[in-house]
Amino acid sequence: MKNDQKNFLLFAVLAALVLFGWPYIANHFFPAANPPVTKLEDGRSKPVANPATDPAADTANAIRDRAVVLRETPRVLIETPSVRGSINLRGGRIDDLVLVRHKETxxxxxxxxxxxxxxxxxxxxxxxxxxxxxxxxxxxxxALWTASGAKLTPTTPVTLTTQAGSQRYLMQISVDNDYMFTVRQSIVxxxxxxVQVATYGLLSRRGSPVDKDTMTIQVGPIYEAGNGVKFDVDYKDIDAAPTTFNAKGGWLGFTDHYxxxxxIPDQNAQHGLSLKGADQRHQADYRSPTLATLxxxxxxxxxxxxxxxxxxNKVLNAYEEQGVPYFSRSIDWGWFRVVEEPxxxxxxxxxxxxxxxxVAIILLTLTIRGLMFPIAQRQFASMAAMRAIQPKLKVxxxxxxxxxxxxxxxxxxxxKTEKVNPVAGCLPTLIQIPIFYALYKVLLLTIEMRHQPFVGWIKDLSAPDPATILNLFGYLDFTPPHFLAIGIVPVLLGISMYFQFKLNPAPMDDMQKQVFGLMPWVLMFIMAPFAVGLQVYWITSNLLTIAQQQLLYSRHPALKQAPAK
Incomplete structure (x- = not known):
């Protein structure tokens, strides 16, 4: 009895450490979810403003108001099905662009x-x-450039022209229906x-990105130099020392979460590529290393x-097929890409x-559980056999x-004598782990999941459940601590796990019974900050498991019978 009490106390301490320490571990290794896009006030769902990109906030924090700056220089409008903005004729810069298919909130x-x-x-x-x-x-x-037209569209390219010294310079700029500009630089x-001439292109970025760079979500400099996409430098690295390399083709730039x-210079020519930074300003550039004589x-x-x-995904894959090497790998699937992409x-x-x-996540769960049903049958058969030999094991x-x-x-x-495999019952769980992790990465990384609603108050499956119970769904004017911000969906997850565990064969050891009794509620707290879509998958999987258990109990009555003594 004393040993049981000691074991239970040890488990309680470990559960508390997991409960309160998990957020700190997860924030670094397993970012839980995207920020909530809604909040509940007085029981009603309201959009959450994005202070980093909200127009009012921008005006207050800017060196100068964006609208004022845009009016200071002559511009060529950009208008496509995917982007809208303008080209600055003072310097010939592409410096004004919004993504019309994606909203801030x-x-x-x-x-x-x-x-x-x-x-x-x-x-x-x-x-x-x-x-x-x-x-x-x-x-x-x-330099002030002269434009051949007033608007750049997928069907109307624009040529910019200027004269400097004894040379005439032209830039013919075209754009497709998605996000790719083509710039043909000419000098006469x-x-x-x-004269001897080389071309260059640069990207200049000021300030710190809104998105956080984590082990799962890569944010910062990105480049490809002939051997795959690299995320091995961050803003601090290029602030400390430039990163430079030569490559035939290749590409480089900056990536955020989405x-x-x-x-992307000429893929058939050699270029020098570099990433550098200082004083909150960062630059990616390429330059022709050899000079052409004119x-x-x-x-x-x-x-x-x-x-x-x-x-x-679809757009990146198309550009990769059009000759931009490894472009689809700018989504950092990581080492588990072979499972995550399918x-x-x-x-x-x-x-x-x-x-x-x-609904698609529910159908995905049904598909996976259907494929695993034969394995689940073997699992239950193994559990029945293990339960039958428990008295002999005790002896x-x-x-x-x-x-x-x-x-x-x-x-x-x-x-061996009883023809029992003690690890056979673990097989379905082991198979579920990579699928669960793959879905976690899909929900976290892919823009296709961003701002995707489900039902009712769930407006974004890639964010946590905003229906926090502790503040009565927004009727009480306070924000619960992170580890107590439990929504309705995590509670449903805990309940489904509780009933699933209840249907499992009861362990003979009292300590194990206590552990299994607490486990659903500990996991409820752990899963609460994760994406609702992940919780929907787990709840559906639990309900299907309960249904399978009921069916398989009818085929293996020994699972419900108390073992002989």
Missing amino acids: IAKDSPPVRLLSPSGTADAYFAQFGWSGTGITPPPAD NTGAQP WMTAL NPGQAMTQSARFFAGAKE IFVYLDWLFRMVGNFG LQERYKDDKPRLQQEMMALY
């Missing part, structure tokens, strides 16, 4: 996600292309002497591409069939309690 009047902003604002972020060399006068950074030597910018009257054209948009592809297909990601434990090696030998002999 779920509110009906929410503005689209802003990606690029002009220099002079708090979050300046732009792309610029230029020339360097010997014997030429490159256009200055604030109108002088009397030969958004990315990338410079005699008087000669011209040279070099093409590059510029991606600025959302990391949508789960995403199937889940996305289900969504397109039914039109609701919550062996008493007989050889002081001789552990002999006890192990006798137990293995008993398993």
